Amino acid sequence: MKFSLDDLVPIFRQFEGPLTSELVRKPGDFGLGQVPVRFKPDATTTTVCGFCSTGCGLKVHLRDGSAVNLSPDTEYPVNLGMACPKGWEALTPLDAPDRGTVPLLSGQPASWHDAMSSFASRLREIQRVHGPESVAVLSTGQIVTEEMCFLGALARIGLGIPNIDSNTRQCMATSHVAYKQSFGFDAPPFTYADFEQSDVLVFIGANPCIAHPILWQRVLRNRRSPEILVVDPRRTETAMAASRHYSIAPKSDLTLLYGLANILISSGWIDREFIAQSVSGFPEFAEFVRAFTTDRVCAATGLDAEALWQFAQLVGDRSKRVSWWWTMGVNQSHESTRTAQAIIALALITGQIGKPGTGANSITGQCNAMGSRLFAHATGLPCNRDYGSPADRAEIASIYGVPAESIPQSGSPAYDQIIDGVKTGRIKALWVIATNSAHSWGTSEDLQRALAGLELLVVQDMYPTTETARLAHIYFPAAGWGEKDGTFINSERRIGLVKKVRRAPGEALSDFNILRLVSEYCGVADQFREWSSPEAVFRIMQRLSKGRPCDITGIAGYAQLDTDGGIQWPYAKDDKPASHHRERRLFGDGHFFHPDGKARILFSSPREPSEPTDAGFPFVLLTGRGSSAQWHTGSRTGKSAILAKMHPSRPYVEIHPEDAHVLGILHGGAVEIVSRRGMATACACVTTIVQPGSVFMPMHDAQVNTLTAPEYDPHSRQPSYKYCAVQVRPV
Ligand code: SF4
Numbered sequence: 001m002k003f004s005l006d007d008l009v010p011i012f013r014q015f016e017g018p019l020t021s022e023l024v025r026k027p028g029d030f031g032l033g034q035v036p037v038r039f040k041p042d043a044t045t046t047t048v049c050g051f052c053s054t055g056c057g058l059k060v061h062l063r064d065g066s067a068v069n070l071s072p073d074t075e076y077p078v079n080l081g082m083a084c085p086k087g088w089e090a091l092t093p094l095d096a097p098d099r100g101t102v103p104l105l106s107g108q109p110a111s112w113h114d115a116m117s118s119f120a121s122r123l124r125e126i127q128r129v130h131g132p133e134s135v136a137v138l139s140t141g142q143i144v145t146e147e148m149c150f151l152g153a154l155a156r157i158g159l160g161i162p163n164i165d166s167n168t169r170q171c172m173a174t175s176h177v178a179y180k181q182s183f184g185f186d187a188p189p190f191t192y193a194d195f196e197q198s199d200v201l202v203f204i205g206a207n208p209c210i211a212h213p214i215l216w217q218r219v220l221r222n223r224r225s226p227e228i229l230v231v232d233p234r235r236t237e238t239a240m241a242a243s244r245h246y247s248i249a250p251k252s253d254l255t256l257l258y259g260l261a262n263i264l265i266s267s268g269w270i271d272r273e274f275i276a277q278s279v280s281g282f283p284e285f286a287e288f289v290r291a292f293t294t295d296r297v298c299a300a301t302g303l304d305a306e307a308l309w310q311f312a313q314l315v316g317d318r319s320k321r322v323s324w325w326w327t328m329g330v331n332q333s334h335e336s337t338r339t340a341q342a343i344i345a346l347a348l349i350t351g352q353i354g355k356p357g358t359g360a361n362s363i364t365g366q367c368n369a370m371g372s373r374l375f376a377h378a379t380g381l382p383c384n385r386d387y388g389s390p391a392d393r394a395e396i397a398s399i400y401g402v403p404a405e406s407i408p409q410s411g412s413p414a415y416d417q418i419i420d421g422v423k424t425g426r427i428k429a430l431w432v433i434a435t436n437s438a439h440s441w442g443t444s445e446d447l448q449r450a451l452a453g454l455e456l457l458v459v460q461d462m463y464p465t466t467e468t469a470r471l472a473h474i475y476f477p478a479a480g481w482g483e484k485d486g487t488f489i490n491s492e493r494r495i496g497l498v499k500k501v502r503r504a505p506g507e508a509l510s511d512f513n514i515l516r517l518v519s520e521y522c523g524v525a526d527q528f529r530e531w532s533s534p535e536a537v538f539r540i541m542q543r544l545s546k547g548r549p550c551d552i553t554g555i556a557g558y559a560q561l562d563t564d565g566g567i568q569w570p571y572a573k574d575d576k577p578a579s580h581h582r583e584r585r586l587f588g589d590g591h592f593f594h595p596d597g598k599a600r601i602l603f604s605s606p607r608e609p610s611e612p613t614d615a616g617f618p619f620v621l622l623t624g625r626g627s628s629a630q631w632h633t634g635s636r637t638g639k640s641a642i643l644a645k646m647h648p649s650r651p652y653v654e655i656h657p658e659d660a661h662v663l664g665i666l667h668g669g670a671v672e673i674v675s676r677r678g679m680a681t682a683c684a685c686v687t688t689i690v691q692p693g694s695v696f697m698p699m700h701d702a703q704v705n706t707l708t709a710p711e712y713d714p715h716s717r718q719p720s721y722k723y724c725a726v727q728v729r730p731v
Pocket of ligand 1: 049050051052053054055056079082083084085086087088212213214215
């Protein structure tokens with residue numbers, strides 16, 4: 001090994017940069033020419049929140065150069081001075097007593113040198129003995145884009161690891177695939193101003209009141225007296241606040257959307273001129289949806305004919321601006337890609353895209369799922385290039401300065417296929433970064449057993465206490481949001497700057513610098529000399545984007561992202577100054593990214609979920625976010641006493657009063673929820689929020705994914721977390 005322990009100290013110093021408060025830039029000096037100069041340590045700086053994809057701007061208040069408090073940024077174009085509880089509490093998880101401060105080897109404190117040496121030698125030995133296919137990486141949508149890009153290039157090109165995916169598979173793979181197939185590029189077309197500029201907003205499988213509360217605030221700022229339509233089997237908080245709630249049968253959404261298309265087309269409530277110029281596949285689609293008669297759609301969804309036709313009239317009114325919004329209720333389905341594409345088709349055939357207040361708009365989940373979609377190097381090469389294309393591989397090789405043969409010729413298997421490899425023993429070594437798979441992945445009890453059986457499990461995380469980290473042979477302590485620099489991309493394609501406003505505790509390092517150490521210890525650092533800092537990688541990302549629909553070559557550097565309140569892509573070198581258009585949407589010219597310039601309508605016949613209810617398992621289990629104070633597996637939000645007061649402390653299951661009466665279940669009573677894979681206990685919340693025959697559990701409790709079904713959309717391979725058959729019984 002090249003390094004002694006003593007050598008590493010100066011490496012750490014070189015790698016771990018100063019706090020943001022210790023840097024100023026000369027006026028007009030964007031990018032790499034920054035000059036570190038100390039300035040007023042008691043001041044305020046700005047950053048972007050590290051929880052959800054809304055991407056709110058926060059003002060961080062500093063004492064002695066380090067963050068002591070924060071407040072929402074009134075100037076940032078996303079949140080306009082608002083933040084949800086998670087954002088207000090964003091600094092609290094950094095102070096948690098269980099932060100990792102030193103590397104661990106088999107649970108025992110170790111030096112970075114020993115941990116890295118062990119990682120490199122065991123990884124290389126497993127690759128040598130079992131072949132490259134025996135190693136996998138599972139990453140996250142929570143780290144900055146520069147780290148995602150570096151990780152992908154390091155794993156796939158530097159280390160020859162063929163299996164790499166991330167938890168964005170669980171939330172956003174569907175939107176990525178749906179847009180890429182329909183538009184020719186993964187390009188969410190909207191800007192948040194569309195919430196305020198729409199006359200009819202349709203939310204499908206989306207509960208922004210809870211999941212994206214600041215976006216809901218943007219809806220409330222709409223002065224056009226909009227109709228707000230919610231399609232959801234549950235009477236969610238958003239459904240309660242809407243003007244109309246379509247409480248459809250679980251997983252009948254695709255049938256509903258095709259039925260709406262049939263009414264719109266047969267009634268002539270469509271934009272024939274736009275279709276002729278900008279859409280392919282319309283005649284086939286029109287023929288296909290003829291079978292979705294009013295009777296058929298009403299039978300499948302449970303809606304009455306009047307409600308269905310009223311819905312169609314509202315979205316078919318061409319004097320109105322209509323926008324369509326979806327999130328996990330669509331994405332986490334067994335036929336999610338086609339459902340998302342049915343929403344896209346409705347926007348296309350009515351010409352409701354590319355104009356203010358319109359669009360087929362996917363609201364993303366994690367703070368940087370959008371960064372992952374462009375730069376992760378997982379199933380595709382950066383900026384929607386394809387591993388299978390020799391031209392794309394050659395282009396990437398030239399940008400990276402490596403031989404074309406070093407670029408793999410196929411994309412990674414998806415998350416579920418990697419997990420299958422872990423369970424069957426094909427994968428022997430797994431490197432998990434900033435995600436808690438043992439909690440969040442379906443059938444998690446199985447997975448925990450499989451993880452425990454790996455030859456090498458390496459976990460890189462803020463906490464050594466997550467369900468996954470507790471199983472690790474090697475643990476790398478990682479800096480969290482607020483302790484490192486980089487960029488996030490939010491749901492509306494806005495690239496926002498994330499700053500280091502705290503020092504990570506103990507010997508914890510940023511993920512970026514852990515990756516640099518890995519490259520050194522694995523002997524591939526020479527390939528990555530240019531990847532020396534987050535901003536240096538941002539420059540590489542700009543080169544990757546050049547000439548692509550997501551071109552960001554016009555951004556002068558981090559300083560411009562800071563001063564301009566983030567910048568939406570595309571922003572190419574010759575574009576007008578970003579300050580001239582703080583809000584921008586795509587497709588205003590009716591031109592899409594397929595070679596013919598048209599958007600494609602894609603469709604398939606609806607299918608039943610693989611696990612219908614029956615006499616033994618008579619209820620449909622729905623899962624979703626519990627409250628705006630909770631985030632996924634709770635590894636960060638669970639650290640806040642304030643957030644803990646904002647949601648029930650015990651797991652609960654919502655059940656309709658009629659079902660509760662039949663089963664003898666009382667409100668607040670203990671119940672067991674049993675699926676074909678596992679069992680959970682919870683207290684009963686007897687409520688008409690759910691329909692008879694279905695029950696709902698928040699996803700944040702570790703028991704929930706012991707119940708959910710291992711079923712995946714065939715196009716995106718996103719798990720179907722929103723439908724499985726269970727029985728419920730009092731205990
Ligand atoms: S809405 Fe999302 S981005 Fe905004 S403060 Fe809350 S968690 Fe952060």
